Amino acid sequence: MRVRNKGRIDRSKPVSFTFDGNNYRGFEGDTLASALLANDVRLVSRSFKYHRPRGILTAGSEEPNALVTIGSGGHQDPNVRATVQEIYEGLEARSQNAWPSLEFDVMAVNDLASPFLGAGFYYKTFMWPRAFWEKIYEPIIRRAAGLGALSGQPNADTYERAFAHCDVLVIGGGPAGLMAALTAGQAGADVILADEDSLLGGRLNLETLEVDGQSGAAWAAGVAAQLNAMENVRVMTRTTITGAYDQGTYGALERVNHHTSVRNGKAPLETFWRIAAKHAILCAGALERPVAFQNNDRPGIMTAGAVRAYLNRWGVAPGKAITVFANNDDAHRTALDMIDAGVHVSAVIDSRAEAEALGAYTLIRGAHVTNTGGRKRLESITVRSASGAQNIATDCLAMSGGWNPTVHLTCHMNGRPTWREDIASFVPTEGAIPGLVTAGACQGDFSTAACLQAGAAAAAHILGCDMADVPVGDDCAYRMEPLWAVPGKGRAWLDFQNDVSVKDIKQAATENFRSVEHMKRYTTQGMATDQGKNSNVQALALLADATRRGIPETGTTTFRPPYSPVAMAALAAGAEGKGFMPERFTTSHVATKERKAPMIEAGLWYRPSYFPIKGETHWRQSCDREVGYVREAVGVCDVSTLGKIDIQGPDAGALLDFIYTNMFSTLKVGRTRYGLMLREDGHVMDDGTTARLSEDHYVMTTTTAAAGDVMRHLEFVTQCLRPDLDVRFASVTEQWAQFAVAGPKARDLLNGLLDAPIDGESWPFMACGPVSVGGIKARLFRISFSGEHAYEIAVPSRYGDALFRALVKRAEKLGGGPYGMEALNVLRIEKGFITHSEIHGRVTAFDIGMGRMVSAKKDCIGKTMSMREGLLDEDREQLMGFKPIGPVMQLTAGAHLYEEGAEPVAANDLGYFTSVAFSPTFGHYLALGFVRTGAARKGDRLKMVDAVRGIETVVEVCHPVFFDPEGERTRG
Amino acid sequence: MRLPCPLCGERDLREFYYQGAAVSLTRPDPDAGADAWADYVHLRENLPGDLEEMWHHAQGCGAWLVVTRNTATHVVKGAKLAMDTKRADTKRADTKGART
Amino acid sequence: MRFSGLRVLKEGLTGNKGWTPHWRDPEPRSEYDVIIIGGGGHGLATAHYLASVHGITSVAVLEKGYIGGGNVGRNTTIVRANYGLPGNSEFYSHSLKLWEGLEEDLNYNVMHSQRGIINLFNSDGARDAAARRGNQMMSQGDDAVLMDNAAVRKLIPYLDFEQTRFPIYGGLYHPRGGTARHDAVAWGFARAADQRGVDLIQQCEVTGIDIVDGKVRGVQTTRGPIRAKKIGMAAAGRSSQVAAMAGMRLPIESHVLQAFVTEGLKPCIDTVITYPMGHFYISQSDKGGLVFGGALDFYSSYAARGNLPMAEHVIENALTLMPMLTKAKVLRSWGGIMDMSFDGSPIIDKTHIDGLYLNCGWCYGGFKATPGSGNVFAHLIATDTPHEVAKGHRLDRFRTGRGIMDEEAAGSQHNLH
CATH class of the missing domain: 3.30.1360.120 (Probable tRNA modification gtpase trme; domain 1)
Known part of the structure; x- marks a missing residue:
């Protein structure tokens, strides 16, 4: 239901869109969530396990319920948060994970079976009969699981990746972030200010608070204009900082065109940024947490902050008769804002006995909501207080269990947040991310005044500059008493998407899953797409309670990148098809x-x-x-x-002597020599010919595959082992x-x-x-x-x-x-020349019959280790040639060798073929391969077994050089 | 991750190639014996904490660097050209040798 | 308590009030026959097999955090026996056979799903290498199917067979390969070991190993000293730290390997797929998340977290191979500490210290090895002789050059298997 004169939508610009095939209208500036609420659509999804009806819970990217699929074909985008997706003309959204329809979902039968499907039930059953797991149980589970579906088609949209650098990255554009960016910008620093939202201002756009005597939203717009006018400040809206990495590197996802219908294949839909920042200021705000009570998941039950966000930002009242259930003063604002806007507030239920009404509404103190009614939309709540229980009719319950600072990024480098008793939540631990400081609500400072001040101070501190003028903002204290779950029967939900209830946490504790990580993994608490943003703190508190420990003693929550999910298309933009790696072309x-x-x-x-x-x-x-x-x-x-390396200098020969097993300093000018190169562990690294063009000028060739490795190897040897050598070289392959x-x-x-x-x-x-x-x-x-x-x-x-x-x-x-x-x-192969099929990384010079090429006169890389006893063992597999002598004349590479009469089992294995070719010169197949004891087997008959190709034959072991063994043709 | 190349300045991890602990600078003599060689090629302290390690600025200037980096936190304490380190080590060893 | 469908039914009907702890939390005793350092998959499996196969129940598993908190709970859940080199081939074959009876053995559903695994290849040379591997597997009694392009198209038609940078020539299919629910493996072994009397001691960090006259006497821990006749080290990525307490240096470097999971999606990938160009591998969990990973970040690390370049590269693999994954969203990325040995193969051996046993060097192949590793390590500890399928996993192979099993053929210089 729209409310007059509220919100920052453009009512002159109506926008048509569809949800599950039904046509709706919203306005420019609406998110899909706000537009659906305006159209009184409550049921938007089904939960993961029990397929319970779910509505919109929040107004941000932390949304666990309102996940929809947008578009179709190659544009189809599953699991899009309706609370983030802005609507555009023609947007098509569909619900997910329900069959045959969202309204009537047969999988909801799971809800009836829930006593048998509690935490970890699957570990205890489905074990018999064994074959049933893959054939029956697992397929059923898989079909029921999953949220949205991929289209199965390649991407029809364009994505990009980019780099950016700055002095100061300000993460979040609320009051703290705006003041931080303003301070840093005015000091002349290169600033990037990134915010998830389309507008700067953060909660100032969602509240009715004033800053400097004007509305918070207006003040934020003014600062945004100032920042946009600064050349040294880059404002990136619709941009989520997704991860914090080493040395001030941050990942960021910019949703460039999600809010428009532009799908022309040119403008990117999203850009994934890697931002290198000398400093970062986290001003990511706070997220409100729900309260667990029986049936707290019905469509129409939302966080209190979200309820007033829809009113203040989008001009939508999420209900006609609002109730509020909270443990803190802040949530009372929801009632005040609603009343101000002319929306009926039925009651405010506050769990605190001492709570006071802040306006003209009915306050029920020291009370709890113990149950709710209405299946696909909320109809009533049951309230229990000292004076007994009562039912209150309501279609929207705004709940608040307090606020959790958005500490997530500070956990990305293993930082563990710190428990703060006064706000009953975690705050970032100082220094958790080197180069990053935190300011504002994400640090547990919840008043506007504190945020404004902290943002400016943080920037001034890291840059050693003056603060921008700090405006006057609201400074009321945040008062709350912890309330994690309302005691009582029934299922009280914590993780809405994964259907984890308070009972599940208690059962996990009973079964001795006492560590937070155990509890999480056993119950799946916090493993849904919101990664526990809405529920981890409550679950931890309840686990602490169930195991009779304090919260800090029980553990802490941690978060891993990304902050919110990022499309693979963005993270690897450009890698589809041929874009995976560069293509190199020869001149021919x-x-x-x-x-x-x-x-x-x-x-x-x-x-x-x-x-x-x-x-x-x-x-x-x-x-x-x-x-x-x-x-x-x-x-x-x-x-x-083939790699070509030009080597010059008085010590070029000495370098080559050290790199190759054989001598090159003695090579005559105008001559070329075959060289063998070892790794320091004594195995063959590469081979090739090196020519001496003049006294101090050589050109080395490498194999195509090892060109880069050899170049790096030369750099290593000349810089790290033999800097005494007077030699220079360059790759001249191209x-x-x-x-x-x-x-x-x-x-x-x-x-x-x-x-x-x-x-x-x-x-x-x-x-x-x-x-x-x-x-x-x-x-x-x-x-x-x-x-x-x-x-x-x-x-x-x-x-x-x-x-x-x-x-x-x-x-x-x-x-x-x-x-x-x-x-x-x-x-x-006819000539017995080797390639990397033979020198595959596990062979020695000895194995390929080149033992004598390891010069005894000098040291070289790999020489000492190549002399390890095990590498010179006669029993090793050595390179030989093979020709067919059985009835089957085909040889195949990868086939294994056995004694003619032996069973082809691993214990009898003698070797294998590496290279095979049909030789038109000889009129039959030839093979190179490795066979145990090598040359000693020359003339032996062996069985070749290629079990995977179904070929078996008899071969004769030969010298690996089949063609012109004397080399007359080469020399002639 | 970003590493400070003494020649190019701080650069992204993408430009570098890694090759383990900087023990590889101290290659034993050919006749140093099996223990010394096993040490050099295979055995590693490998403890969490500061480690001197080899990085090649492969997509940059081509310099091999000795980077001091904490393997538990990834904090980089500094980087030197491997060539300088090797030369200094060699000089030190020579001086020591001359004295004895 | 014995787990069964009937039990779940009974508990469901009576309010789920009868469930009991999966394992006890005992105080450490002053002495055990065997102490296992490390309560990960391998340590727990070792304890289980010590008790169940060898009847040794005076065993403590010492874990500095919580059991199953290391790599067994951080991997991409792949189970397979498709190794190509003698030594590894028979070991992983043995391990897979243990997997195939694990649920009955443990009375715990570890959701071992033999959905098949296919290793794709992109050149004639790679096909021949795959054939060699397949033949090794078959000679070992395992299953392998060499598929050409057409057969791969039939099995997994959603790959990009037209535009991808490195065309798909075919694949080596291993029908008995698959996945398992990683946490359940740790918990199943823990519960089974506990039921046979093994003490699982969590929050107990070993701070020293007591050695007298070349023989182990026990350990010092954050919960006091504990005596033991034999000590098995199964500390995975932290093996070097534990070995250092015994004055040993290992042929191990600890590296970070990242892994990724997407949001839940309706079933779209039914097998496990690996792609060699970037070590990429992917499967879909029963919950619907696509679980995947790739190569190491390529720097020594104990941080159990990685950086963007490899994260992006792994996903580049996914997109060139399977463009249909493009709109899947990465939900979470994490890292594990890999004990990278210098030939990419594990070490399961006695040490020069009497009574001290070593199990490490699993690189990024530790999960599938869990039952096998525990089984052969228990055999070594109990009998003082290597198990038949693990006799090649010697510590001294690097020094002697004998029996090196270089799966990736990368050599020790780069130590990046």
């Missing part, structure tokens, strides 16, 4: 795509799998053909993705485009392209040096990863595309062409 990418080569991921890079030509229908056809290019003519392959030219006609190809021809004498195997291609300075390396006569030619990246096209064109003239990863893999 375009030319490769033009040839319709399927691309595969190699780390962040994309590389061609194979280059199909007309008539080929299977990748193997392409692959076999490309292998043939290299074995019979010439093939071209982009190898730019600066050079490099192509393998491999095959018997490789030299022919190059000699048509290089400005000066080469021959075997000037460019023997493993030679390297400068060449010129079309006037461009290039580097040529005579190295081979295929076992053929081969080169790699490198040019500055800007010429990569042109060179690749030229190389391929010439290769095709010579009967060859480009080859991809599949062919590259076949070629290297």
